[in-house]
Amino acid sequence: MTQSLHGIAPISHLGVIRVQGEDAASFLHGQLTQDFALLDMQHARLAAFLSAKGRMQASFIGFKRSASEILLICSHDLLAPTLKRLSMFVMRSKAKLSDATAEFTLHGLIGDAVATAGGPPQAAPWDKQDLGEAQLVHLYPAAGQPRALWIAPVGTPAPQAPALASEAWLWSEVQSGVATLSAPLFELFVPQMLNYESIGGVNFKKGCYPGQEIVARSQFRGTLKRRAYLVRTDAALTPGMEVFAAHDAEQPTGTVVQAAQAPDGGWLALVSMQIASAGEALHAGSASGPALSVQPLPYALLEDI
Structure with missing residues (x-):
């Protein structure tokens, strides 16, 4: 990807889990590696869902659409089993989980297309803007080019920008160094094996979550x-x-x-x-x-x- 490349690419390999209810944030806070209790409307979270042994079962980009609605973007091939596992832990929490993939359209924006869509000239990874019904989540750059995830209800007009093939977006994901867990990698890694602690995917100050002790031991006892x-x-x-x-x-x-x-x-x-x-x-x-x-x-x- 050259410095002049910019545009918008369709995203079909990711799916959407909706978590809705007054306990949506607190429920996710107790299950994932990042802090959702303090999540505001101006930021997104990179997070992982782990086994009790600290192995990653799924990874997400999560953000609020409203005070009681959080969307989790994950690899489509892990969505169904992840939704089933997460739902097992809801218990008495006032939170409802569902597959909302068919209700949203996702696009990847690269280069000048990020500003064209309404993003600020300078934004940090995991900053987020609400653009009407759409959300714009800023990601790690690729080859010096800004990148963002655009998600909106089906039927919402996409940002006007040159069309890019989905292959260009997939390459930018790899170039950014931020991995999305997929089905062939289920339970192979603790988060640090994918550098998640260095790119905002792990919060070491938050409360307990499945696998937390393994993650902390890997970080602080030099076992990685x-x-x-x-x-x-x-x-x-x-x-x-x-x-x-x-x-x-x-x-x-x-x-x-x-x-x-x-x-x-x-x-x-x-x-x-x-x-x-x-x-x-x-x-x-x-x-x-x-x-x-x-x-x-x-x-x-x-x-x-």
Whole structure:
């Protein structure tokens, strides 16, 4: 993606869970890795839903449409099982969960299209604007270009901007370094293995949630051995594909999390792998598979800040 690229792309790989009721925020606060109790109308949250062992079962971008309505944007292939699991914990909370995917349209905005849609010239990731019936959530940039998620009820006119193929948006997601969990990655990672603590996906000061003790131990006892890295390669990659260091043909050192074809050719991918392997020769699929070259992350890790 060049500095001049801008436009709007359709998004079909994400779905929408609606959480509605006076306890919507407090319910999510007790289930997810981020603080929803203090969520206002001007911000969104990156968050994960974990197993009791701290493994990610889904990831979300969550925000309020009103004081009693929160939308969670997640990978469509995880929506149904996640909705079922979350609903099991509602109990006496005044919160109703439903699949609202068919009620909303999602688009990705890149470059000048963000300002054209009504976004401010400078916005931080996870800032949010209400634009009539639509919401605009600012995301991490890609290759220096601003990005935002636009979501509105079906039938709402989309922002006027040059059309981009969905592939351009998928590439920008990888380039941003912010991973969205999908079905092949179910329960493979604690949040820090995808750098979530460094990009606003974990709040270490909030109250209890499933898997919290594991996440805290990984953070504060130095037990984390994996991180997410950006890599380039000439071959097509898919989520769940194993990554090997050249010296060890038997034991994989990592897993492809998200991948997309780059506009200038080749593939870009996010790989969660052992920190010790980051400087080694890496290959996809096997120790003799396509070579991977590690690229700089577009943000600083928390330990480096």
